[in-house]
Amino acid sequence: MGKDPDSWSPTLRRYHKALWSRELPSGQVFTLMDxxxxxxxxxDSHLGSFALSSDSVIPTYLGWKRMGPIVSRAPFWKTQKIQRECYTIGGMMIWPSTTVxxxxxxxxxxxxxxxxxxxxxxxxxxxxxxYSGDESPLSAVIDANAEFFQLFCDFGGFVDFFLLQDLVDPDMQKVRFMTCFNGFSRTGLPDTLEAYKSYLDNARTFVNARNRRIAALEITV
Incomplete structure (x- = not known):
């Protein structure tokens, strides 16, 4: 009880291992070991050596103090329900875990x-x-893990591998943002109650859609 599933859940680790031990765009298989x-x-293969960790990627901000004035005005039961949905496998990712x-x-x-x-x-x-060679707030850490991102050849390959199609446009050229995108000119936190509600609804829609894509793979865990 109360432990972070990203670190402590053996079931989540089995799901990650089963889901992402799959064929890369190159045709080679990205086999994961636990x-x-x-x-x-x-x-570990000729493709490289990668240590990977789990990450719950859809925050509801229930525990963020700076979001308190906004979160406290949203229906708590609904926010909790969405948080439970976002802690399903559709709201989880794996990333390289070696500190650079x-x-x-x-x-x-x-x-x-x-x-x-x-x-x-x-x-x-x-x-x-x-992938397009442009700068972002995460450029330093993503560039430091370039070998990992090279596994997927391009942005479309990354999206397809991790079943993220519902978070991009059909041509895979643009991300579908969960609130109005400010071009990284300010904080990414939803800054109004309306923006927060929109964020939650869009996050929930994405996670449920990704869960359906994952279920369609019919992978035995």
């Missing part, structure tokens, strides 16, 4: 950089910009 000491998940000196980890910097504020849509925009 028996390497001090690694949550691991891949001067850059940190992707998981950590997503939360520490307030221009991202832990939001997955904003993180995905940073990933898109990496």
């Amino acid at each position: 028996d390497v000491p001090k690694r949550y998940l691991s891949h 000196p001067g850059a940190g980890t992707i998981n950590g910097m997503r939360g520490l950089n307030l221009k991202i504020a832990d939001r997955f849509d904003l993180t995905l925009e940073c990933v898109r910009r990496h």
Whole structure:
């Protein structure tokens, strides 16, 4: 009770291992192992050596003090319900977990950089910009993990591999943001009650859609 499922849930780790041990755009298989000491998940082959961790990517901001004045005005029962839905596998990702000196980890910097504020849509925009050669608030840590992102060839390959199609336009050129996008000019936190409600509704829609894509794979865990 009360433990972070990203670190402590063996069921979540089995799901990640089963889901993401799959064929890369290159045709090679990204096989994940869960028996390497001090690694949550691991891949070692001629493709590279990667230590990976789980990350719940859809925050509802219930525990964020700076969001308190807005969150407190939203129906608590609804926010809690959405939070439970977002803690399903559709709201989870894996990222490289090795700390890069001067850059940190992707998981950590997503939360520490307030221009991202832990939001997955904003993180995905940073990933898109990496593939197109543009700068973003996460450029340092994403560039430090370039070998991982090279596995997927391009942004479309990354989106298809991780079943993120419902968070991008059909041509995979633009991210579908969960609130109005400000171009990283200010904080990524929803700044009004209306923006917060819109964010929650869009986050819920994405997670449920991704859960359906995952279920359609019919993978045995």
